[in-house]
Structure formats: C-alpha cells, structure tokens
Amino acid sequence: xxxxxxxxxxxxxxxxxxxxxxxxxxxxxxxxxxxxxxxxxxxxxxxxxxxxxxxxxxxxxxxxxxxxxxxxxxxxxxxxxxxxxxxxxxxxxxxxxxxxxxxxxxxxxxxxxxxxxxxxxxxxxxxxxxxxxxxxxxxxxxxxxxxxxxxxxxxxxxxxxxxxxxxxxxxxxxxxxxxxxxxxxxxxxxxxxxxxxxxxxxxxxxxxxxxxxxxxxxxxxxxxxxxxxxxxxxxxxxxxxxxxxxxxxxxxxxxxxxxxxxxxxxxxxxxxxxxxxxxxxxxxxxxxxxxxxxxxxxxxxxxxxxxxxxxxxxxxxxxxxxxxxxxxxxxxxxxxxxxxxxxxxxxxxxxxxxxxxxxxxxxxxxxxxxxxxxxxxxxxxxxxxxxxxxxxxxxxxxxxxxxxxxxxxxxxxxxxx
Amino acid sequence: xxxxxxxxxxxxxxxxxxxxxxxxxxxxxxxxxxxxxxxxxxxxxxxxxxxxxxxxxxxxxxxxxxxxxxxxxxxxxxxxxxxxxxxxxxxxxxxxxxxxxxxxxxxxxxxxxxxxxxxxxxxxxxxxxxxxxxxxxxxxxxxxxxxxxxxxxxxxxxxxxxxxxxxxxxxxxxxxxxxxxxxxxxxxxxxxxxxxxxxxxxxxxxxxxxxxxxxxxxxxxxxxxxxxxxxxxxxxxxxxxxxxxxxxxxxxxxxxxxxxxxxxxxxxxxxxxxxxxx
Numbered sequence: 001x002x003x004x005x006x007x008x009x010x011x012x013x014x015x016x017x018x019x020x021x022x023x024x025x026x027x028x029x030x031x032x033x034x035x036x037x038x039x040x041x042x043x044x045x046x047x048x049x050x051x052x053x054x055x056x057x058x059x060x061x062x063x064x065x066x067x068x069x070x071x072x073x074x075x076x077x078x079x080x081x082x083x084x085x086x087x088x089x090x091x092x093x094x095x096x097x098x099x100x101x102x103x104x105x106x107x108x109x110x111x112x113x114x115x116x117x118x119x120x121x122x123x124x125x126x127x128x129x130x131x132x133x134x135x136x137x138x139x140x141x142x143x144x145x146x147x148x149x150x151x152x153x154x155x156x157x158x159x160x161x162x163x164x165x166x167x168x169x170x171x172x173x174x175x176x177x178x179x180x181x182x183x184x185x186x187x188x189x190x191x192x193x194x195x196x197x198x199x200x201x202x203x204x205x206x207x208x209x210x211x212x213x214x215x216x217x218x219x220x221x222x223x224x225x226x227x228x229x230x231x232x233x234x235x236x237x238x239x240x241x242x243x244x245x246x247x248x249x250x251x252x253x254x255x256x257x258x259x260x261x262x263x264x265x266x267x268x269x270x271x272x273x274x275x276x277x278x279x280x281x282x283x284x285x286x287x288x289x290x291x292x293x294x295x296x297x298x299x300x301x302x303x304x305x306x307x308x309x310x311x312x313x314x315x316x317x318x319x320x321x322x323x324x325x326x327x328x329x330x331x332x333x334x335x336x337x338x339x340x341x342x343x344x345x346x347x348x349x350x351x352x353x354x355x356x357x358x359x360x361x362x363x364x365x366x367x368x369x370x371x372x373x374x375x376x377x378x379x380x381x382x383x384x385x386x387x388x389x390x391x392x393x394x395x396x397x398x399x400x401x402x403x404x405x406x407x408x409x410x411x412x413x414x415x416x417x
Numbered sequence: 418x419x420x421x422x423x424x425x426x427x428x429x430x431x432x433x434x435x436x437x438x439x440x441x442x443x444x445x446x447x448x449x450x451x452x453x454x455x456x457x458x459x460x461x462x463x464x465x466x467x468x469x470x471x472x473x474x475x476x477x478x479x480x481x482x483x484x485x486x487x488x489x490x491x492x493x494x495x496x497x498x499x500x501x502x503x504x505x506x507x508x509x510x511x512x513x514x515x516x517x518x519x520x521x522x523x524x525x526x527x528x529x530x531x532x533x534x535x536x537x538x539x540x541x542x543x544x545x546x547x548x549x550x551x552x553x554x555x556x557x558x559x560x561x562x563x564x565x566x567x568x569x570x571x572x573x574x575x576x577x578x579x580x581x582x583x584x585x586x587x588x589x590x591x592x593x594x595x596x597x598x599x600x601x602x603x604x605x606x607x608x609x610x611x612x613x614x615x616x617x618x619x620x621x622x623x624x625x626x627x628x629x630x631x632x633x634x635x636x637x638x639x640x641x642x643x644x645x646x647x648x649x650x651x652x653x654x655x656x657x658x659x660x661x662x663x664x665x666x667x668x669x670x671x672x673x674x675x676x677x678x679x680x681x682x683x684x685x686x687x688x689x690x691x692x693x694x695x
Contacts, residue, residue, distance in 0.1 A: 043552065043553065043554070043574045043575060044535070044550070044552055044575065045467075045552040045553050049550075049552075050464075050466035050467045050552075051466055051467060051469075051540065051546060051548070051549050051550055052466055052546060053466075054537035054540035054541050054550060055537065055541050112536075113534050113535045113536050113575075114533075114534065114535020114536075114537070114550065114551070114574070114575025114576055114577075115533070115534040115535045115573075115575040115576060116534075118514075118532075118533075118534035118535075119534055121514040121516070121532055121534050122513045122514050122534070124514075125514045125515045125516070125532060126513065126514070126515070127511075127512055127513050127514065127515045129510065130510060130511055130512065130513055132511065132513040132536075132538060133513045136513065198511065198538070201510070201511065202507070202511070202541065202542050203507060203658060203659060203660075204507035204542050204543060204544035204545075204655075204658055204660055205541070205542065205544060206658070206679075287681050287683075288657070289657050289658055289679065290657050290678055290679030290680045290681060290684070291679055291681065292681050292682055295679075361541070362541065366544035366545075366655060366658075366679075367475075367544065367545065367546075367654060367655065368676050368677075368678070368679055369475055369477050369491070369676055370475075370546070373466070
C-alpha cells in the first residue's frame with residue numbers, strides 16, 4: 001500500500017504489521033501525553049517531588065538523553081572534522097538518535113518547569129554568569145542544527161526525491177553539512193560541559209561541588225568527555241537493537257568497529273579522569289567542607305539500597321572500566337556478545353553518572369541535624385519519562401521504513417528479483 | 418562629585434542574631450511570618466516536605482540518653498548569604514533568569530515571583546532548605562482573603578518563594594523616613610515580623626555593618642574574614658561551605674554550636690571545631 005514511499009532495493013514488513021507495532025507504542029505515547037497534560041494543567045503537584053527533592057526523575061532523564069545523544073555530535077566530529085569517511089554509513093542514524101534525544105530533552109524541560117509559559121525568560125532575562133543560561137542557548141541552537149541535519153534525510157524519501165527542486169536542494173545541503181557538523185560540535189562541547197558545570201558549581205552541596213579550573217568546575221570537562229565517549233555506545237546499541245528487530249544486518253562490522261574503538265579510547269581516558277576526580281573529591285574537596293567519603297554513602301538514617309557505595313562502584317567499574325577494557329581491545333570488541341555488553345555498560349555508566357550528580361545531592365542532608373530524603377517518582381513522572389522513549393521508537397520506525405537511513409542496507413541485504 | 422557620593426554611600430548588611438538559649442520553640446516566629454507574608458498553607462499540613470515555612474523551627478538534640486538528654490530549638494529563616502565574593506549566594510548565582518538577586522545596598526536576597534519560571538535550581542543550590550516551591554495555587558479559607566497583607570503579593574503556582582527579611586517593611590520604613598525628612602533609617606524603623614513576634618526576645622535584627630546596632634555588638638562580625646563572628650558563643654550554620662550567611666546564632670552550649678557545621682572524623686577526634694569557626 002505504501003510501497004511507493006519505501007526506498008528502492010530494500011524490503012520492509014507489510015503496512016498492517018508496521019501499523020500494529022507502531023500502534024502499540026502509540027498507546028504508551030498517549031499515556032505519556034495524558035500525564036504531560038495533567039502536569040501542565042494541574043501543576044507539578046502531580047509529581048512526588050518536594051522542597052527537598054526539587055530535582056528528580058525528569059532532570060535525570062534530561063541529562064541522560066543529552067549525554068547519550070552525544071553520539072550525534074561526536075560522530076559528526078569524527079566524520080566531518082577528522083575525516084573518518086567510513087562513518088558515513090552510520091552518521092544518519094546517529095543524527096536521527098541525536099534529534100530524538102534533544103527534542104526529548106526540550107520536551108522534558110517544558111514539563112519540568114513550574115511555569116512553562118515563562119520558559120522564554122531564560123533568554124529574555126539571562127543570568128550571564130550561570131552555565132544553565134549557556135545550556136539553554138546552546139541546546140536550542142544545537143537542536144536547530146540537528147533539525148537541519150535531519151531535514152536532508154527526510155527529503156531523501158523516494159517520492160520527495162523525485163521532485164527536482166528537492167533533489168537538488170538535498171544535494172546542496174549535504175554539500176554544506178560539514179559546516180553544520182562543526183557548529184554542532186562547538187555547541188555540544190559547551191552545553192554538555194555547562195550541564196556538568198551546573199552540578200559542579202553547587203558549593204552549598206558538597207556531594208556535587210567540584211574544584212574549578214578558572215570558572216569551570218571539573219564536571220564541565222567530565223560531562224563533555226563522557227558524552228563524547230559514551231554517546232557512540234548508545235548509537236551502536238540502538239543499531240544492534242534495530243538489527244535484531246528487523247532481522248537484518250544494517251551496518252558493516254568494520255564501521256561499528258571503528259566507532260567502538262574510538263569510543264573505547266575515549267571511555268578509557270574519561271574513566272581515568274573520573275577516578276582522579278573522585279579521589280580528589282573524596283580526599284580533599286569533601287573533607288575541606290567537613291565530610292568524609294562515607295558520610296555520603298552510609299548513614300544510620302539512609303537506605304543503603306538507594307544511597308550505598310555500590311552506586312559509585314557500579315558507575316566506575318561496570319559503567320566505565322569494563323566497557324573501556326572491552327572496547328579498546330580488538331580481540332574483545334570483535335566478539336559480538338562482549339561488544340554488546342560493552343555498549344550497554346557504557347550507556348548505563350553515563351546515565352548512572354547523571355543520576356548520581358542529580359539525585360544524590362538532593363538526598364543527602366547538608367545541615368547536620370537534617371535528615372536523608374527518599375523520593376519515588378509518581379506514575380505521572382514515569383509516564384512522561386517513558387513518553388520520549390515511545391516517541392523515539394515511533395520516529396525511528398517511520399524513518400527506517402521510509403528513509404534511506406542505512407546506506408549499506410541494500411548491499412548487505414540484496415533482494416532476489 | 419561621583420567619588421564623593423561613593424564615599425558617602427555606606428552599604429548596609431541587614432542580618433539576624435538568634436539566641437538559642439532564649440528560644441523556647443513556641444513557633445510564634447513561624448506564625449507571624451506566615452501571617453505577615455501571606456504564606457499559603459494546605460488543608461493537610463502533615464507532610465512538611467511540600468509545605469511552605471519561610472521560617473522553620475528545627476528541634477536539635479544532643480542524642481544522649483536520659484537523664485543527660487538536652488534539646489534546643491533552632492529557628493531557620495533564609496540566611497541571605499553573601500558568598501565569598503559580593504552577591505555570590507548559592508541560589509543567586511544559579512538562577513538562570515535572574516529571578517533572585519542580591520541587593521548590594523541592603524544585603525538582602527530578593528525573589529521576583531513574576532520572573533521565576535520554576536526551574537527550582539535555587540532550591541537545589543540552597544543547603545539550608547530555605548527555599549520553597551508553590552506546588553499548588555494558594556487557596557485561602559472563606560473570608561481569609563480580607564486579612565491578607567496588602568503589602569506582600571501572594572505567589573502563584575509553579576514559582577519559588579522564601580523569606581525576604583520582610584523587605585516590604587524596609588520599603589515602608591524608607592518611605593516613612595523620607596516623609597519625615599530623614600536619610601537614614603533608625604534601628605527600630607525596620608524590624609522583621611518574626612523579631613517582633615518572639616515572646617522571649619530571642620531574635621534580634623539590624624545592620625551588621627553598623628557598630629551601633631545590637632546585632633553587630635552581639636556577634637562582632639569580622640568583615641576581613643567574610644563576617645565570621647568574633648564572639649565566642651556565636652556561630653553561623655554551615656560556615657565552612659563559604660556561603661557567608663547573615664543569620665547568626667548564639668548558644669552557651671558547645672554541643673549546639675557543634676551542630677552548626679559538619680566535621681570529619683579526624684577533626685572530631687582532634688577537637689578542632691571551635692578553631693574552625695573563630
């Protein structure tokens with residue numbers, strides 16, 4: 001029924017099967033939309049946040065999708081700036097994932113603020129001394145860049161491409177894409193870093209605060225680094241998931257191998273920096289504020305399940321050292337199971353890092369007579385956090401079905417005439 | 418001319434000294450604050466994690482078993498922190514929309530309700546939990562609207578609010594002084610509602626920069642060291658973080674003073690607590 005829209009030379013499932021699958025995810029999407037409307041119409045009392053836990057699931061989700069969406073800017077950097085041409089075979093998908101992640105981040109932010117209609121105040125009355133302002137500007141600009149990068153993909157749809165103007169327009173856009181990729185790298189480096197900065201500058205919260213280099217706290221550099229390191233893991237992970245769902249090989253192994261190797265080098269250097277940062281924070285920064293490391297993790301009043309040292313170990317060992325070791329070794333990353341393990345760990349590691357920097361500073365009391373806080377999200381918070389996931393699945397489904405996302409798909413899956 | 422003007426200009430630093438030996442924990446300061454500032458309340462106030470108390474009284478205990486048990490009540494308004502350099506309060510420095518500001522003339526940290534868009538970053542930054550979010554629209558019991566203060570605007574759902582050191586009283590006092598032909602406010606011209614409501618006289622308010630004001634005399638703030646108190650029994654909450662708060666506490670009990678800050682195990686063993694504060 002929709003065969004005229006499907007790229008030439010590739011096979012897709014029947015339209016009813018496709019619509020059935022999309023419909024199931026669509027139900028989840030509608031559930032999220034309902035929760036989103038509740039939050040907008042009734043206010044943030046629909047959540048389980050409170051005055052002690054003012055940052056919660058949404059902010060974590062926001063930071064996490066921005067981090068794992070970092071695969072887009074870093075892949076763009078590798079392809080367009082460093083000239084690793086092989087990555088052209090996965091760059092479209094990386095851009096699509098980045099577009100989904102960043103649009104989701106903006107949507108989550110729009111739900112998270114108490115007065116969404118005033119969100120533009122951040123641009124109108126900016127506090128130029130604070131990094132969140134820079135995040136707002138860079139995030140918006142980078143989303144525009146990702147949109148510009150995604151548009152040529154949409155215009156490459158078989159039917160649209162038949163129109164000469166669109167065909168030529170798309171061709172010319174591809175020609176200048178390096179400029180946008182470079183702009184995206186510049187913007188991403190700043191907003192990823194500034195997102196780290198907003199935790200690191202909280203000098204009233206010893207768990208989050210980090211020492212500075214000039215105006216930038218250590219977290220500024222660690223966030224950019226980790227997004228560049230672990231973003232590609234998420235790109236590879238989603239490629240593998242899509243290959244599993246479609247039952248087809250979509251990207252050649254050598255392309256994945258190049259991205260995995262670079263990701264491995266990045267994670268290795270990142271995790272060394274992260275360990276140094278943790279040691280300095282535990283032995284110098286925190287004690288200068290009157291805290292021993294274990295004050296942050298164990299207390300007679302805190303629940304070790306939520307605030308135990310295991311979180312730090314999980315982040316650094318399983319989410320950092322394990323993927324680093326696997327991905328830098330040619331032999332290990334050639335094993336598909338180990339590769340999958342590594343990219344899952346890498347993605348989990350960076351998401352957990354954002355969780356730690358957002359949630360744990362809220363849980364821990366700073367005044368000696370204050371108590372630990374426990375927070376469990378409401379169903380509205382879960383629904384609105386799952387909403388972008390459902391939206392992402394649907395957008396990937398449509399993009400994969402109707403757009404030539406994977407240039408190697410035809411060659412890897414020849415159709416018998 | 419401009420230089421002369423600057424020399425004449427003497428910035429004030431309004432602050433508070435709370436004598437914990439006098440505080441009985443009666444809560445009058447909390448009630449007075451809520452009435453004065455149109456602070457909204459819920460029908461069910463049992464969950465304190467989402468109720469608004471600009472002034473909150475904490476109950477401290479020395480954690481010793483009977484008969485050595487001692488308790489102390491600690492009223493906690495907004496600390497109106499100055500930070501290590503002027504106006505670098507934990508909350509002001511992180512507001513992305515400049516909805517909260519540090520007034521260099523008074524040292525008061527303001528909150529612009531109509532500009533706040535509810536990102537709650539200031540709440541995350543404040544180690545004192547002195548900032549509160551309006552999770553609901555304010556709803557007043559039938560007829561109570563008539564008793565609201567006309568000098569303080571009620572806040573809408575979705576914005577952050579906090580103690581303002583009754584800034585509207587400062588504005589009224591300035592107006593009154595102007596009409597009376599005075600340039601300077603007298604100490605008694607501007608007092609917060611909690612100060613006046615405390616039946617034990619535990620709260621004292623005034624200009625910390627003015628040696629004639631009681632607050633200055635009670636704690637002797639060391640201006641060369643970010644306002645650290647020189648008086649032995651005086652302390653500030655979380656002094657070590659460098660927030661430079663303008664609320665000081667007095668207590669003759671060492672365990673109470675020790676509760677004002679965090680100390681590592683090594684410091685506790687060495688007993689360097691008092692040294693760190695003075």
